[in-house]
Amino acid sequence: MTAFAFDLLATDKNARRGRVTTAHGTFETPCFMATATAATVKAMTVDMVKATGAELAICNTYHLMLRPTPERVAELGGLHKFMNWQGPILTDSGGFQVMSLSGLCKMNEDGAIFQSHVDGSRHELTPERSMDIQRLLDSNITMCLDECTKNGASHEEAATSMRRSMRWAERCRKAFVRREGYGQFGIVQGSVYADLREESIKALTELDFEGFGIGGLAIGEGQEMMFNVLDFTIPHVQADKPRYMMGCGTPSDIVGSVQRGIDMFDCVMPTRSGRTGKGFIKRGSLNIRNARHARDPRPLDESCTCPTCQNYSRAYLHHLFRCEEILGAMLLTQHNLHYYQNLMKELRGAIEAGTLDDYVADFHENQALGDVAAVG
Numbered sequence: 001m002t003a004f005a006f007d008l009l010a011t012d013k014n015a016r017r018g019r020v021t022t023a024h025g026t027f028e029t030p031c032f033m034a035t036a037t038a039a040t041v042k043a044m045t046v047d048m049v050k051a052t053g054a055e056l057a058i059c060n061t062y063h064l065m066l067r068p069t070p071e072r073v074a075e076l077g078g079l080h081k082f083m084n085w086q087g088p089i090l091t092d093s094g095g096f097q098v099m100s101l102s103g104l105c106k107m108n109e110d111g112a113i114f115q116s117h118v119d120g121s122r123h124e125l126t127p128e129r130s131m132d133i134q135r136l137l138d139s140n141i142t143m144c145l146d147e148c149t150k151n152g153a154s155h156e157e158a159a160t161s162m163r164r165s166m167r168w169a170e171r172c173r174k175a176f177v178r179r180e181g182y183g184q185f186g187i188v189q190g191s192v193y194a195d196l197r198e199e200s201i202k203a204l205t206e207l208d209f210e211g212f213g214i215g216g217l218a219i220g221e222g223q224e225m226m227f228n229v230l231d232f233t234i235p236h237v238q239a240d241k242p243r244y245m246m247g248c249g250t251p252s253d254i255v256g257s258v259q260r261g262i263d264m265f266d267c268v269m270p271t272r273s274g275r276t277g278k279g280f281i282k283r284g285s286l287n288i289r290n291a292r293h294a295r296d297p298r299p300l301d302e303s304c305t306c307p308t309c310q311n312y313s314r315a316y317l318h319h320l321f322r323c324e325e326i327l328g329a330m331l332l333t334q335h336n337l338h339y340y341q342n343l344m345k346e347l348r349g350a351i352e353a354g355t356l357d358d359y360v361a362d363f364h365e366n367q368a369l370g371d372v373a374a375v376g
């Protein structure tokens with residue numbers, strides 16, 4: 001069996017180039033996960049997702065506990081088999097969705113009691129149950145259940161919330177069933193307060209998790225504040241374990257976070273945008289529904305090697321979106337995922353070459369250009 005491991009292969013200032021090994025294979029870092037919330041990357045087959053370069057998938061405990069239930073997934077051989085994804089899988093704890101998606105939700109020291117957003121049925125999610133669900137799903141990386149401190153919380157509110165999350169982290173560590181090639185990440189909370197972030201890291205370090213999630217960011221605090229928090233948080237996190245910035249972010253958020261030492265990312269942005277018509281390109285972004293693309297025979301991005309850009313014009317994609325054809329969402333999602341994976345690949349290459357600062361300067365220069373002029 002393979003032990004769960006993180007190998008640091010190269011650094012460029014605070015940025016890190018690494019590799020995580022799990023029972024279901026390895027993934028290179030910095031990485032961007034394929035968002036497979038309900039055990040599917042929306043509008044993509046597994047082969048399409050793999051072809052973008054994604055190596056790690058993230059699935060959602062909240063959604064899967066309601067449908068089809070973790071017990072059924074276990075009965076069918078676990079998530080890898082169920083969704084035909086043989087690579088590593090990370091699952092979130094369900095906490096964020098319980099608070100943001102469910103109907104009535106009551107939080108207390110024991111956990112959360114909430115109503116399903118699907119049928120109104122009542123459920124309980126405790127640290128122990130969340131660990132049990134993630135084990136039944138056969139997730140390679142289990143995330144601790146934590147309380148998501150809201151943006152704008154006072155120091156007192158953030159402290160109370162963070163300390164509850166740390167007590168839950170201890171319960172999660174106890175409930176976690178250790179297996180070769182499987183790991184568990186604690187989640188750093190403490191909002192925008194340096195002393196609280198430090199206290200949280202200290203508590204998690206003592207519990208000796210296999211990695212660290214950085215929680216409570218990318219929730220509306222703005223990029224400057226987010227980077228500021230990373231600047232005072234990251235130096236306290238052990239260097240020999242992977243760091244996962246949860247729910248982040250835009251291409252620019254990712255580039256800045258990689259510079260500050262983050263190794264793993266996930267965000268619904270490329271897939272969600274792919275279904276609503278927003279495309280990420282080297283020169284920023286575009287909305288394919290805009291009339292300016294109606295007669296444009298060029299690809300979304302002339303520098304992109306994805307199958308969408310190799311085979312289809314902006315005019316065709318514009319037509320698909322205007323007619324609400326499913327293929328439009330598929331092709332744009334494919335391009336956006338490819339864009340994100342290519343960004344990660346280039347970031348990894350720049351860290352290896354020790355040229356990350358130059359790469360980042362180029363990145364911002366290109367983003368600032370904006371989309372090419374319309375044709376005709």
Ligand SMILES: [Zn+2]
Pocket residue numbers: 300301304305306307308309310335338
């Ligand atoms: Zn493309």
